[in-house]
Amino acid sequence: MLGILRQKAVDGALSASTFRRTRSALVSARSYAAGSKEMTVRDALNSAIDEEMSADPKVFVMGEEVGQYQGAYKITKGLLEKYGPERVYDTPITEAGFTGIGVGAAYAGLKPVVEFMTFNFSMQAIDHIINSAAKSNYMSAGQINVPIVFRGPNGAAAGVGAQHSQCYAAWYASVPGLKVLTPYSAEDARGLLKAAIRDPDPVVFLENELLYGESFPISEEALDSSFCLPIGKAKIEREGKDVTITTFSKMVGFALKAAEKLAEEGISAEVINLRSIRPLDRATINASVRKTSRLVTVEEGFPQHGVCAEICASVVEESFSYLDAPVERIAGADVPMPYAANLERLALPQVEDIVRAAKRACYRSK
Amino acid sequence: MATAFSPTKLTATVSSLHGSQENRLSLPIRLAPPSSFLGSTRSLSLHSSPKLNHVNVSRRSPVVGVQEVVKQKKPTNSLLITKEEGLELYEDMILGRSFEDMCAQMYYRGKMFGFVHLYNGQEAVSTGFIKLLTKTDSVVSTYRDHVHALSKGVSARAVMSELFGKVTGCCRGQGGSMHMFSKEHNMLGGFAFIGEGIPVATGAAFTSKYKREVLKQNCEDVTVAFFGDGTCNNGQFYECLNMAALWKLPIIFVVENNLWAIGMSHLRATSDPEIWKKGPAFGMPGVHVDGMDVLKVRDVAKEAVTRARRGEGPTLVECETYRFRGHSLADPDELRDAAEKAKYAARDPITALKKYLTENKLANEAELKSIEKKIDELVEEAVEFADASPQPGRSQLLENVFADPKGFGIGPDGRYRCEDPKFTEGTAQV
Numbered sequence: 007m008l009g010i011l012r013q014k015a016v017d018g019a020l021s022a023s024t025f026r027r028t029r030s031a032l033v034s035a036r037s038y039a040a041g042s043k044e045m046t047v048r049d050a051l052n053s054a055i056d057e058e059m060s061a062d063p064k065v066f067v068m069g070e071e072v073g074q075y076q077g078a079y080k081i082t083k084g085l086l087e088k089y090g091p092e093r094v095y096d097t098p099i100t101e102a103g104f105t106g107i108g109v110g111a112a113y114a115g116l117k118p119v120v121e122f123m124t125f126n127f128s129m130q131a132i133d134h135i136i137n138s139a140a141k142s143n144y145m146s147a148g149q150i151n152v153p154i155v156f157r158g159p160n161g162a163a164a165g166v167g168a169q170h171s172q173c174y175a176a177w178y179a180s181v182p183g184l185k186v187l188t189p190y191s192a193e194d195a196r197g198l199l200k201a202a203i204r205d206p207d208p209v210v211f212l213e214n215e216l217l218y219g220e221s222f223p224i225s226e227e228a229l230d231s232s233f234c235l236p237i238g239k240a241k242i243e244r245e246g247k248d249v250t251i252t253t254f255s256k257m258v259g260f261a262l263k264a265a266e267k268l269a270e271e272g273i274s275a276e277v278i279n280l281r282s283i284r285p286l287d288r289a290t291i292n293a294s295v296r297k298t299s300r301l302v303t304v305e306e307g308f309p310q311h312g313v314c315a316e317i318c319a320s321v322v323e324e325s326f327s328y329l330d331a332p333v334e335r336i337a338g339a340d341v342p343m344p345y346a347a348n349l350e351r352l353a354l355p356q357v358e359d360i361v362r363a364a365k366r367a368c369y370r371s372k
Numbered sequence: 373m374a375t376a377f378s379p380t381k382l383t384a385t386v387s388s389l390h391g392s393q394e395n396r397l398s399l400p401i402r403l404a405p406p407s408s409f410l411g412s413t414r415s416l417s418l419h420s421s422p423k424l425n426h427v428n429v430s431r432r433s434p435v436v437g438v439q440e441v442v443k444q445k446k447p448t449n450s451l452l453i454t455k456e457e458g459l460e461l462y463e464d465m466i467l468g469r470s471f472e473d474m475c476a477q478m479y480y481r482g483k484m485f486g487f488v489h490l491y492n493g494q495e496a497v498s499t500g501f502i503k504l505l506t507k508t509d510s511v512v513s514t515y516r517d518h519v520h521a522l523s524k525g526v527s528a529r530a531v532m533s534e535l536f537g538k539v540t541g542c543c544r545g546q547g548g549s550m551h552m553f554s555k556e557h558n559m560l561g562g563f564a565f566i567g568e569g570i571p572v573a574t575g576a577a578f579t580s581k582y583k584r585e586v587l588k589q590n591c592e593d594v595t596v597a598f599f600g601d602g603t604c605n606n607g608q609f610y611e612c613l614n615m616a617a618l619w620k621l622p623i624i625f626v627v628e629n630n631l632w633a634i635g636m637s638h639l640r641a642t643s644d645p646e647i648w649k650k651g652p653a654f655g656m657p658g659v660h661v662d663g664m665d666v667l668k669v670r671d672v673a674k675e676a677v678t679r680a681r682r683g684e685g686p687t688l689v690e691c692e693t694y695r696f697r698g699h700s701l702a703d704p705d706e707l708r709d710a711a712e713k714a715k716y717a718a719r720d721p722i723t724a725l726k727k728y729l730t731e732n733k734l735a736n737e738a739e740l741k742s743i744e745k746k747i748d749e750l751v752e753e754a755v756e757f758a759d760a761s762p763q764p765g766r767s768q769l770l771e772n773v774f775a776d777p778k779g780f781g782i783g784p785d786g787r788y789r790c791e792d793p794k795f796t797e798g799t800a801q802v
Contacts, residue, residue: 063586063587064587066582066586092582092585092586093586097615098611098614098615098618100611100614100615102571102607102608102611103571103574103608103611103612103614103615104571104611104615105571106568106570106571106572106574106575106608106612107571107572107574107575107578107612107615108575109571109572109575110512110560110571110572110573110574110575110576110577110578110579111575111576111578111579111582112575113560113572113575113576114510114560114575114576114579114580115579116578116579116582133565133568134568134571134572137563137564137565137568138561138563138568138572142553142561143772143773143774143775144546144772144773145543145546145547145551145553145561145562146543146546146547146551146553146555146561147543147544147545147546147547147553147771147772148771148772148775149543149553149554149555149556150553150555150560150561151775153775182773183773183774185774205776206774206775206776207774207775207776
């Protein structure tokens, strides 16, 4: 099969996106494409933190179980052994306290990376994220900036119930003074986390537990220790001309699969991986909608006042005359996450939902 | 018996709750008529939990110093301060008092607006602690932060302009009364939420320790966190007492116990009203001091700051004090007893220091009067300056939301760093 791929590449008959698509098919078939490296999101995050810690002694990690336990999800594996307990702090279970301590340390010039075991627990510390971190540069008129990163898994996992499954992208992205990033692939994870740690402002870095174990191909540039991705710029994962699908985090994978299904039916979907929820890359989204004239936004979180609502409003405000169909919004169900596996599946957007919405936008279904 | 104080009506109840406590300074239990105040006779009570002395003695140093020092000083009748120190303290307290009185005037004239919380009566705590700090030490406060900012060195002009919302304010008018920040003087705010400043202060102390141990810099900076009695029932307070003691951070937790949280009496809100006792529960010394006497506060502060600089960890200092005005200028202040207010007004820290200075011949009336006049002029000038300053320009609305609006991924020439072909050669700026 590999031979056929190489042949097709030589023929030049395949577009870059198709080649990438076929490579992803290889990835999911658990074999490795020849000549390209792969990395799990977990390793990408770990290497990003490791490199930033070795480059700048002011960077330190703080959170529950980040040290001796090697990280609740093993993201900080090996850091305690490498950097010692003065740079990797296991905290007591005191989110409000240690988040505030991180913010205070950032006020005084250090660069903390505060881990929340899941972002649901950040609600216990949300006062510090918003009031002491996000608003400080403004309140002090630029005297005190807060170079802190709050990171951890966000959104639904598998069967963890209502209190462990909420997506916080919309909440944090509504606050001026915060930057909110949502990586999807390993390259996103590495580039965005490195940019976040070096950034002089507070960054909320929303990962996804189910993506940690997934492998993605990674380029040589991405493995370089000075690799960074720009904050505030979305990535067009797949180019298309009929409908724009915007999404972030785990839903990017679903959108790509939906795009393949749509391609079989003759609809060419453009998939945009937002990467950055605040600042939102309105330029890329609007340029894409002006090209395709149809929009489907997808997210995992609650529908009311969500990220999708903001994108729809932005597109309607800026590109209304380019739209050929009403904007479509796919979000999680408007209920706390149920536990039963089949109900959980119903509460989250699936590939079929995205396909249906895209077809609706293209007037191909009822 | 270790009650710190007791307002009217509750003396008997409070004493009976704590009848069996041990204390070095055991004072006679007063089951006197309700109008007596135990607090006024208490100078210092220092308690280090007996349990701790048996456990891990090597990790905890029993705090004995302050009490001994005070006891030694008294018999020899030596003075606690020099003339220069005395005048410095007097000037700082007069500045605090005059400034706050002027704030009240300006508020009622409409020049100041929003929430304004005045510090009248509590000056001894601010002056007692902050005048011992260096410029690089940090102070974190609450919404009652004007005087902390002034004591720390922020100019009266800058604070007054900030209150008027003018561009010449210390935060260019963006912060306001409750958010006094000054990077130059290491005044790290000014927080409106109760308890919010405590973890931030703990983080600043954490940074001092980190700079010393990891960055190998010569850093002896300490942080002083000021907060009230109401905050001592808040979860973040306990979380930080734990972590500060656990990691031996150079921080002093100063409780300005003025007995009232808006209209909620401390005794109605707290199961055990003796806040200093919460220190030993976490492994740090808890000290109670008369917060209406600047010399006593300064004495305790000296010991606590020295402890922190030596790397011996945090201290919890409870200062019994009182605010002469309401919680804020919008508070009608109807719940507090007139007799209680009168009792504490009689213990005005400025009058007390004046008496000490004149009786001990450290200064005469004329010198003190000249200080008062100087401060009056300073505050008047600050008002004139603030009045004459312009309001912020319209463009200031959108400034300073981010330190770096474009984020690190964009290089100084405006292009994305990752698109620069030289990027992976390591020539990118970090």
